[in-house]
Amino acid sequence: MIADALIAAAILAVALATVAARGGFTAVALFIAYGLLLAFAWVRLGAMDVALTEAAIGAGLSGALLLGAASRVARHPVTTDRPPGRAMTAAIALGCGGVAVALAAAMLLLPDPAPTLAPSVAANLGTTGLGNPVAAVLMSFRGLDTLLESAVLVVAVIAAWSLAPEGGWGGVPGPAQPVVGDGPLALLARLLPPLGILVAVHVLWIGKDAPGGKFQAAAILAAMWMLAWMAGRASPPSVRSRSLRIAVAAGPTLFITVGLLGWLTQGAFLAYPPGLALPIIMVVEVALTASIAAALALLVLGPPERRA
């Protein structure tokens, strides 16, 4: 109870500090701490899958993306024409306050006990062959949501690439990284990737019966690629590379194909044939992990800016 109160107080304090921070870099550092504290809160609520995703994607990957954005903005400061007037400030405060009040009201007005589909998920878990109810919801009962989540990453990569500067198209994404011969970074880039790949495979595989799964595994894989890239040991391919494009699109494409086959053979989009659900889900999970990892890494790298 005391621990929960401390975590809740820390989350509020760090959230306020993030909003109040003057510098972009400070705000991002606080936002990463906020994400990690939020992961603690999810652990305390017993939602391990959400906690893992929050730590990997919410704090880790979003933190890396925001750090990149903050350093770009710091290099090219944005000059606003004029500071927002009093009326604008009041309108922003009113809008934010309204959203907060509406959210709080929605939470407080929930019926008691809150509506839940957990019993029906538990009753139908057997049809998927999965042991982790969260994985069953993500890959079977609400498979469409997961399909859209993974497809939106492909769109995000296309959007990031379309920001290529003049003459950058067809080049290599991200700034050039000199090869680091020795020192701590070179050591990490040699030591961690084999371990990280092992952990990612483990996280992906246990996801069918325990907390884990493709998004968490993909975030670890992307981090390992970024580590090797930062040490100058793995240069990303050009955005023209066919294999890179296939890697990004293969997972969602396979998922859509499986969905269409379900529609043809079972009469419903994303319906799995009885008895074959588990193998199909695992094949789609593996393909999605590879595509999500490539997409996440490419988002961190940013638009193509230099010649291959």
Next chain:
Amino acid sequence: MTLALDAFSLVAILLGLVFFAAGTAGLLRFPDASSRLHALTKADHLGLGLIVLGLLPRAEAVGGPARLIAVWLLVLVSSAAAGPLLARLARRQ
């Protein structure tokens, strides 16, 4: 036997927390980047090591202790690498 193990866990975890508190105090109070990093990494290594040591008897037999030790070793490697990286950056600025 369980009482002795519990007492061992309690003492080790409390000692670990002392190191974390000392490291945090050092991070807040020390004057420059190098000494702050020194306080932080020392506290992380020893404090987390002691907490892991205290949790070992309480871990589930199948893979639990191994995972705890793996977590400690990974934190050791990453902060041993991140500390010098940050120190170099701080010296250059």
